[in-house]
Amino acid sequence: MLRRKIGLFALLAGCLAVAIGVWAFIAPSVPAAPFVQGTPTPETAAEAENPTRTPIPNLSISDEYCLGCHGQPGQTFTLENGEPLDLYVPAELHQSSVHGRLGYACVQCHTDVGEYPHPPFKAADRRDVTLQLNAACQRCHSHQFELAQDSVHADAQLAGEREAAVCVDCHTAHEVRRLNDPQTHQLLPDAHTWIPERCALCHNAIYQKYKESVHGAALSQGNLDVPTCIDCHGVHNIEDPRTTYFRLRSPSICAKCHTNPEIMNKYGLSTQVLDTYVADFHGTTTVIFEKQAPDAAINTPVCYDCHGIHDISKTTDPKTGLQMRSNLLARCQECHPDANANFPAAWMSHYIPSRERYSIVYYVDLFYKIFIPLTLGGMGALVLMDITRTLLNRRRKRAAQTAEEAVEAGQPALVEQVRPAPADPTETAETSGTAAQPEAKPQVDLSAEELQVEETSAPASTEDMTTSAPENPTDKEMDASVDSEAKNG
C-alpha cells in the first residue's frame, strides 16, 4: 500500500521534472517577451492571469516552428469551393506588427492549430476563413469585440451580408498596427491618415468625397485637428447613419469640434454655429426631438443638409461654398421648391443680427426690447395708480360719511332729491360709482374757494351746453376760458 503511494508520487514528480526541463529548453524562444518589450495592455495582463478560455494556447510551440512551413511562399490550401487559400505568412509581417513587437506568438491567436498535422479545417471560401478566424480577436480584445457587435457592420453580418467588416478587415490579420499612444490613449499621428484609407477599402466613393472636402484636404496636409471617419461615425460600435436618431443627433457631432474655441480660433471660425442653429426654428425642432422623440422623422434640416455630408466645403469656396447664394438656394430648394433668390437670406447664416448684418432683424429686436418694458411698465403703473386712487377714495368717502352722520350737513339732501330711489347712491357707490362719486361727497370738506374754482372750470350752465356744438362742449368751454384768461393776463 505504502509502496504504491510512493510509486505514484515518484511518477508525478518525474512528470513534473520532465515538463520543467522541456519548458526551460524552449522558453527563451517564446514567452516572457511581452513583459520585456513593453508594458502589457490591460487585456494582455488579464489574459496572462486568467487563461480560462479554451482552447489554451500551447505556448510550447514557437513561431519558428510555425514558420518552418508558413514562412515558405507558394503553399496553398484548397477550399471547398475550389479556391486556393494562400498559407504563406512572411515572418517580418507579424514581427513588425504590434503583436509581433510585443512578443505574441502565432499560437496565441491560432490556438487550435499548434500541432502538426493540424486538426481538420473546413471553410467554404476565403471569406469563410476570415469570418471563422476573426473570432480569435475576442480572446484578448473582448471589450472592442463586444462594441463591434453593436455596430452597423455586425447587423449586416447577422443579416447575411458576409462582406460586412469584421475586426481583421480593418485591422488586418498579421500586420496589426498600434493606433493609440499607450500612455495618452490619443490617436497616433499616422493613424489619422491610415484610418480613412482602411474605411476606403469598402467605402471608396465616400472616401474620394472626403479627400476633396475641407476636412480631408487638410488631413492630407498633415492637419490633425480635422475629423476622420471615426470622429463622426464612432470606432467599433459604428452606428447606422441612415437612422432618424443619427440625423437628430448629428448637430451635436459637428458641435464637438465646432463649439470648441481651442480648435476654432486657429481657423477664425465661429463657435456659435450651434447656438445660432438652435435659435432658429429649424434647429429648435431638431434638438428638441433629439431629446423627445429620437425616432421622429423630422423635416427640418441638420448641419449636413446644407454643408454636405462627406463633401463638406468651406463656406467661402468659390465653387461650392454656401456663401455663394446660388449654392445655398439649391440647398433651400430641396425642401422649399418654390424658393427664389431672395429666400436664402431668410436664414441668417449663423450670424447674430447686428447693425451691419440683418439690420432689420436687429432693429425689430431693439424695438421690442424698448417697447415691451415701456408699454407694460406704463400700463402696470397706470393700473396700480388707478387701484390706489380708487381705494383711497373709498376710504375717504367712508370717513366723510361717518362725519356727515354726525354733523348732518345740508348738502346731501340735494342728492337725495334728485335721485328718487333711496338705495341708489349706495348701489352705485358699491358697483361702479366709486371713482366718480367722491366728487360729490368730498365737497363737504372743500373750502369755498376750491368750490368756486371747480364751478368755473366746469361748464357754466346747461343752456350754454345745449346751444353749443355737440362735440366736447366742456373742451371748448375750457379752451375759451383759458384763452380769455390768457388775454386778460
Added chain:
Amino acid sequence: MSAADQPVNQNAAPVRVERVFQRFTLGQRWEHLILILSFTVLFLTGIPQKYRSTEWSQWLLSTPQRVYLVRQIHHIAALLLTAGAIYHLGNALVLLARRRLSSDMFPTLQDVRDAWQMLRYLLFLTREKPAFDKYNFEQKFTYWFLFFGLGIMVISGFILWFPEVVTRFLPGGVVPAAFLAHSNEAVIAAIFIVVWHFFHVHFQRLNLSMFTGKLSEEEMRLYHANEFERLTGEKADLNETKGGSQ
C-alpha cells in the same frame, strides 16, 4: 336713441325711469366674439410654440405630428382672425365711402388732455376726473393698440406661413424679422389684454356692454358724461345744482 328722446319726468320723484343707451351694434359684438375666440385659440396654440425650450411645451408638442396639429389649429384660428380683420376694415371703408364712418374712435387732442387730467387725478393733483364722450382715451388706446398689434401679428404671421411667396417680393431678412415680431408682439398683446383690458372691463368696473350692446343711464352719466349730455341735452352730473334743479 328712441329712449333718449323721451322726456324725463323729474317731478314725480318715486318713479324711476330706467333708460338704456345703445353702445355697440350686433355686428360689432359678433366681431368682438370672433376676436375673443380666435385670439384665445391663437394664444393657446402659439405660446407652446414660442416657449419651445420649456418642459410643458415639450410635453405638449412631443412629436412632429403634434407640432403639425397645433400649427394647423393655429392657422385655422389665424384665418378666422384675418377674416374678422378684413371684415372690420372693409366695413369701415364702406362706411367711409358713404361718409357715414363715425369719428368716435379716432384719437383727438381732447384725448391727450383727458389722459393728462386723468394722470393728474391719479397723482392727486386734481379732484376731478375728466368727462368722456362715447369712447374715452383708455378705450381708444385699447382699440388702436390692438389694431396695430393685430396688424403686426397678421402680417408677420402670413410671412412666416408663406415665406417662399413673400420673399418673391421682399428681401429674405423679413422672415427672421417677422419671426421676432410675431413672437414678441404676441406676448405684448396677451399681457395687454390681461393687464389693461381685463382691468378696465372686469376689475375697475364690470362693463358688459360689448356683450349686451347697451349701457345703463347710470353708466352713461358716470363714464360717458359728454356723450350723455350730447344725446339727451341733460346734465350728466346729478349733483350739480343747476343740472339737478332744471
